[in-house]
Amino acid sequence: MIELFTANTPNGKKISIMLEEIGFDYKVTKIDLDKGDQFKSNFKKISPFSKIPVIIDHKNKQNVFESGAILIYLAEKSGKFYDSKDRLEINQWLMAQMGYIGPMLGQHHQFHHYNPGKSKFGEDRYFKISKRIYQELDQRLAIKKFLSGNNYTISDIATFPWIARHEWHDIGLSKFKNLTRWYKEISKRDAVIKGFSFMNKDELPPKV
Numbered sequence: 001m002i003e004l005f006t007a008n009t010p011n012g013k014k015i016s017i018m019l020e021e022i023g024f025d026y027k028v029t030k031i032d033l034d035k036g037d038q039f040k041s042n043f044k045k046i047s048p049f050s051k052i053p054v055i056i057d058h059k060n061k062q063n064v065f066e067s068g069a070i071l072i073y074l075a076e077k078s079g080k081f082y083d084s085k086d087r088l089e090i091n092q093w094l095m096a097q098m099g100y101i102g103p104m105l106g107q108h109h110q111f112h113h114y115n116p117g118k119s120k121f122g123e124d125r126y127f128k129i130s131k132r133i134y135q136e137l138d139q140r141l142a143i144k145k146f147l148s149g150n151n152y153t154i155s156d157i158a159t160f161p162w163i164a165r166h167e168w169h170d171i172g173l174s175k176f177k178n179l180t181r182w183y184k185e186i187s188k189r190d191a192v193i194k195g196f197s198f199m200n201k202d203e204l205p206p207k208v
Contacts, residue, residue: 002026002074005043006053007033008199010102010161011067015053017195018071018157022078028198068098071154081153093147093155097162101137104129105162105169113168131171134179137163141178152186160186164196164205174208184208 002024006012019026031037031052038050046063047054055070056063057077064073071094075082082090108130111122137159140147147155163183166173173180186192187205197203 001058003056005029007031012053013161014067014158016198017192018074020191020195022080075154090148090153090155097158134171134176138176138179141182167206180208
């Protein structure tokens with residue numbers, strides 16, 4: 001049994017989608033970020049930076065923090081979405097999501113969605129970076145079916161929930177035909193639909 005400590009965020013959805021994709025039994029323990037559950041001592045024991053998500057693999061008595069590391073752990077454990085022949089390419093696109101796509105879109109959320117009007121510099125800066133991310137992903141998907149090549153992998157699972165907040169970004173996903181094609185294809189997967197709605201059964205990936 002995998003226990004997933006998480007909240008309803010893009011990083012949280014990465015892991016619920018992955019767990020649905022690989023068909024593992026899991027239970028969700030909600031971490032209420034608004035109430036500061038992430039700073040409680042019991043949670044900090046398994047998440048040293050007070051971040052979600054975290055998993056505990058109770059069978060192996062192993063806990064894993066950081067969403068990218070969790071995806072790799074589950075991929076290796078299940079033998080799915082992390083083919084050895086494509087691993088270098090998968091790792092690069094996974095790290096791009098972890099170090100660039102997620103953090104930059106996250107800053108765009110902070111300035112543009114949560115705190116509009118508080119910093120014109122911040123809004124302009126992260127809007128431009130986010131638009132460039134859309135362009136860069138679109139260029140990649142013009143030559144590859146999925147981010148790491150012709151197969152759906154953990155790099156796609158990691159990136160999808162961030163693009164699923166496209167309505168927050170006000171960039172216009174439909175303007176990017178290759179990124180839109182990729183997004184639509186992934187959003188129709190049964191496991192993605194189930195994993196996306198893991199905390200709200202009525203929540204679906206937003207349409208383009």
